[in-house]
Amino acid sequence: MTVEAERAAGGSPAGTLHIHALLLFGATTIAGSYVASAAITERMDPGVLNLIRFALAAGAMGLIVGLKYGLCWPGFAALGRYTVLSFPVAAHFWCLFEGLRTTTALNTSTVITIVPGIAAIVAAVLVKERLGWPKIAALGIGLVGALWVIFRGDVDRLLSLSVNLGDGIYLAGCVAMAFFNPLTRLLHRGEPAPISTFWVFATSLIWFLIAANVHIAETDWGGISLSTWGGLVYLALLPTVVTFFAYQYATVRIGPTRVAAYYYITPTLVVLFEAALGHGFPSALTIPGVLIVIVASFFIQRGTPTPASSLRPR
Incomplete structure (x- = not known):
């Protein structure tokens, strides 16, 4: 079936069933990445772990790009853009x-x-993207849900800004990651997505080398367990390379809004993963925050941003 035919079938559940199955697979691998990351994060320095992960991902993506487009030097200007784009990614995954x-x-x-x-706030500043009030309200409600989880439903913790150290570190990484899509729109120069993705992966290695620094030499490379290597290969291939192509395939057929909706079922899938692995269910105080995020995010995905008249494709 051609892309045009699949777009025409967008209103038919049967016509897009395979696309939604693919997206559910992608969302599941992303949820699994949180569980896998939690399982191996104590075994090595975060900078070294990510250095290995993104080296594997860059190698896999480079092979794909080389076969389809041919690998060539992008030029120093483009390399500078990719290095800027890779910083939010590197900061997010290190955190x-x-x-x-x-x-x-x-x-x-x-x-x-x-x-x-x-990201909506950053996009409004960088690329003059406008949002309707319903979506702004939904974003605010979603933020409440996230804060509920961060402060564990405890108003006293919220008022005293008592944040778990890990949540605070990852919150900083999420703030960095929020700049990625607006910067991508600002810095994109029309190159195919697989090529730009490869160079973002490749230049992220610069940041991870800086983060890892002396820990690279301190790492007992011969002592890395098989399960750790397995987790790193999983993280490099499924939540990065494979999911990227799954989302790209789906976006041109059913649209970015419907694709993005799957991003928000991640917390629910993580709960199911943890339960299946025998880690139990989260505390009752955490569940309302997860539910608030899911409901708010459903309404977020009902609309799309309205680009300002000054926003032009590059």
Whole structure:
């Protein structure tokens, strides 16, 4: 079926069933990445873990790009743009691994849902993107849900700004990640997405080398367990490379809004993963925050941002 035919079938559940199945698979791998990250984060320095992860991801993406487009030097100007774009990504994932040392996979998967709200503010400043009031209200409600999880439903903790160290670290990473999409729109120069993705992965290694520094030499490379390598390969291939292509495939067929809606079921999937692994269910005080995020995010996805007249494709 052609892309045009699949778009025409967008109103038919049967016509897009395989696309939604693909998106559910992608969302599941992302949820699994939080659980996998939590399982291996104590075993190595966060900078070293991410250095390995993104080296594997860049290698896999480079192979794909090389076969389809051919790899060539992008030029110093483009390399500078990719290096800027890779900083939010590197900061986010370093903070994820560091934060998971003192918080949970569920907390991190819920905290990241504040990214759309912050990104909307950044986009309004950088690329003059406008939002309707209903969506702004929904973003605010979603933020309340995320804060509920961060402060564990305790008003006293909120008023005293008593934040779990891991949640605070990952919150900083999420703020950094919120700049990624607006910066992508601002700095994109029309290159195919797989090419830009490869160079973002590749230049992120610069930041992870800085973060890892002396820990690279201190790492017992021969002592890295098989389960740790397995977790890193999973993180490099499924939540990064494979999910990227799944989301790209779906976006051109059913639209970015319907695709983005799957991003917000991550906390629920993490709960199911943790229960299946025998880690139990989260505390009752955490559940309302997760539910608030899911409901708010459903309403967020009902509308799309309205670009300002000054926003032009590059």
